[in-house]
Amino acid sequence: MRSLQIPLLVVFLAYIGMPVSAASPKPVPMTPAVLPIVPAAGWTCGQASSCAEAVRQWCNGYRRADGDSDGIPCENVCRSRAEVNRIRGQIGC
Numbered sequence: 001m002r003s004l005q006i007p008l009l010v011v012f013l014a015y016i017g018m019p020v021s022a023a024s025p026k027p028v029p030m031t032p033a034v035l036p037i038v039p040a041a042g043w044t045c046g047q048a049s050s051c052a053e054a055v056r057q058w059c060n061g062y063r064r065a066d067g068d069s070d071g072i073p074c075e076n077v078c079r080s081r082a083e084v085n086r087i088r089g090q091i092g093c
Contacts, residue, residue, distance in 0.1 A: 045074035052087050054078055059093035 045065055048054040054074035058065040065073030071081045078084050087093075 045076055048074045048077045051078040051083055052091075055084055055087040055093065056091060059088065059091065 043057055043062055045054060048057070051074070054065055054077050058073035062073075072078050072084055
């Protein structure tokens with residue numbers, strides 16, 4: 001039965017659109033679609049509607065987002081470094 005489980009897993013992952021590495025039956029994580037980034041010039045943390053938006057701006061060059069250099073940009077929407085690091089990993093920053 002084990003030999004049928006891996007091919008079914010591969011078929012299922014392909015069906016839902018998740019790529020599978022040829023060397024391993026483990027799914028390869030996909031980077032979520034990144035929303036368009038408004039140029040950082042003229043942007044402020046007060047405009048951030050989410051931590052993800054703040055992190056995108058920070059990664060795009062808006063260094064004032066992390067004024068106290070603690071690794072958390074726009075603390076009005078980002079609450080922890082763990083949250084910021086998770087978002088950075090998702091968007092490849």
